[in-house]
Amino acid sequence: MKNKPPYPIASVDHALHLATLLQQEGPLRVSEAADRLGVSPSTAHRLLSMLVYRGFAEQRPDRYYEAGDVLRPAAASRAPVALLREVAVPHLNALMTAVQESVNLVVLAGTEARFVTTAECTQTLRVGSRAGRTLPARLTSCGKAILAAMPPDDVTALYEDADDVELASLRRELTLVRKRGFAINDQSTEAGLVALGVAIRDAKGCPIAGVAIAMPSIRFHRDRIPGWIRALAGCAADIEHDLELQ
Structure with a gap:
């Protein structure tokens, strides 16, 4: 079984978690990302900015962030x-x-x-x-x-x-x-x-x-x-x- 690493890198874990949320659940605002990750809005903004820089996210005109081109298309779930x-x-x-x-x-x-x-x-x-x-x-x-x-x-x-x-x-x-x-x-x-x-x-x-x-x-x-x-x-x-x- 896979266990959590004894010395996890929190910032990496947060970034990967955030990329997963964008891919599987759709667009998020900075405040929503902060709530989901349990971090401050400024930390969430920095994480999202890095994901945008690397192509994992895109910022829309309405200030929502959505999955970028790097994330492979995932089958949509019909469940809410x-x-x-x-x-x-x-x-x-x-x-x-x-x-x-x-x-x-x-x-x-x-x-x-x-x-x-x-x-x-x-x-x-x-x-x-x-x-x-x-x-x-x-x-x-x-x-x-x-x-x-x-x-x-x-x-x-x-x-x-x-x-x-x-x-x-x-x-x-x-x-x-x-x-x-x-x-x-x-x-x-x-x-x-x-x-x-x-x-x-x-x-x-x-x-x-x-x-x-x-x-x-x-x-x-x-x-x-x-x-x-x-x-x-x-x-x-x-x-x-x-x-x-x-």
């Missing part, structure tokens, strides 16, 4: 990412506190699972933040949970031209996920990491995101799955309820 984060964070933190493992909020972007935010637990051995990362949706717990909740024809349309995906095998796995009501990633994306995920649905019942508990494999025990899934389902339901109130 900013609203999801705002609504979900308190519930993710509550779930993390209850289970004492890291918790991720994930959306689907094409055939990728995009990690929106992480509530990172405080255990010495833990799964660190995955915020901003993208992984093949068919391998991640949340990705599989979202795919399983989609109409089968939509899944076929996503993967019918993917040479590296055996569609029949994927369909069988998603059928099992639907039957169970949750998905599992048992070291499919990273050695030593296990995750359990469920889908989050909108008011019409369509999957828009997923929430997952991620843990070191050494702490994964199958007899604890029912309790973890109850906690995940409760978290997803709370997020769905608050989304309906917006």
